[in-house]
Amino acid sequence: MSAQDAGVFEFIERVDNHVSIDGLLDDLLQVVAGYGFQHMIYTGLPAGDSSIAPLVKSNRFPQAWWDRYVESDYAKSDAVCQQVFSRVEPLVWSEVDERFTAIDGAARVAGEAAEHGLADGYVVPLFSRDEWLSVMSFGGADKLLLNPRDRGAINLMAIYTSSMIERRQRKQPGRARLSAREREVLLWTSAGKSCWEISVILNVSEQTVRFHTAQIRAKLNASNTTHAVVRALQQGEITLGQLADSLGDIH
Structure with missing residues (x-):
């Protein structure tokens, strides 16, 4: 050998x-x-x-x-x-x-x-x-x-x-927490903004926003954006106050 x-x-x-x-x-x-x-x-x-x-x-x-x-x-x-x-x-x-x-x-x-x-x-x-x-x-x-x-x-x-x-x-299962930018993307998404609109707001590429969105779903084990918002609220990743503020930005 x-x-x-x-x-x-x-x-x-x-x-x-x-x-x-x-x-x-x-x-x-x-x-x-x-x-x-x-x-x-x-x-x-x-x-x-x-x-x-x-x-x-x-x-x-x-x-x-x-x-x-x-x-x-x-x-x-x-x-x-x-x-x-x-x-x-x-x-x-x-x-x-x-x-x-x-x-x-x-x-x-x-x-x-x-x-x-x-x-x-x-x-x-x-x-x-x-x-x-x-x-x-x-x-x-x-x-x-x-x-x-x-x-x-x-x-x-x-x-x-x-x-x-x-x-x-x-x-050793462990839940990865959302980053500050991921929370920001999730809140803008919950406000009805598209990936392109979020990319303009955050001054990043649309692909970067899509990457963050995929990361959010994976970390929260969510099937879609609505599910991700619910799980983020349940797990304390975002608050009802933050969600209300983001929804207010639609108007």
């Missing part, structure tokens, strides 16, 4: 011993660095017009790149995402079929990712309790040369890591 293979099995033996998810991911990144990776993300994939942002379980991608990815809603034109949707199988990013790389905007996504140190990578589809399809995706600055043994090792580590994260998050 090679030293690299031994490192994989030693990592698997350590998985359940980690006190925190951050510690587990630090360990994983150190092991996969031997395969050419410096970054990773574990996230659900969005269906339809949904945003990917609320589906992220753990993000170790460069923050500047991820902010751009979310802001520009790149998941819809990301060739890797679209192939995973189609085939649900592990793959090296640079091996994506031409029919997906030909999608409008796909070349731009790949080019900008490379500018942020994500020239190539490897993605492993996974199934979680929260999303119908999740992935653990690893990225690096150079083109990858992964043989079948390497791919199997990465698949195995991804499966063990995601399983550990799922168990840990199930044992």
Whole structure:
């Protein structure tokens, strides 16, 4: 057994011993660095017009790149995402079929990712309790040369890591609170303002408003805006006075 293979099995033996998810991911990144990776993300994939942002379980991608990815809603034109949707199988990013790389905007996504140190990578589809399809995706600055043994090792580590994260998050549920900007967006939405109108009021892009709206629904586990307002009131995220003030702004 090679030293690299031994490192994989030693990592698997350590998985359940980690006190925190951050510690587990630090360990994983150190092991996969031997395969050419410096970054990773574990996230659900969005269906339809949904945003990917609320589906992220753990993000170790460069923050500047991820902010751009979310802001520009790149998941819809990301060739890797679209192939995973189609085939649900592990793959090296640079091996994506031409029919997906030909999608409008796909070349731009790949080019900008490379500018942020994500020239190539490897993605492993996974199934979680929260999303119908999740992935653990690893990225690096150079083109990858992964043989079948390497791919199997990465698949195995991804499966063990995601399983550990799922168990840990199930044992330690926590409700994420709305940010000040999310409360502001929710109140303007409750006043009947459209995403475009809110973007003008707050001097941000319409896509940013849509991102905040998706985050609000995810954090409150709400199916729509009305449901989100009710749950926000129930959980003390907004008050009746704030809601009355926002409704008064309609006139």
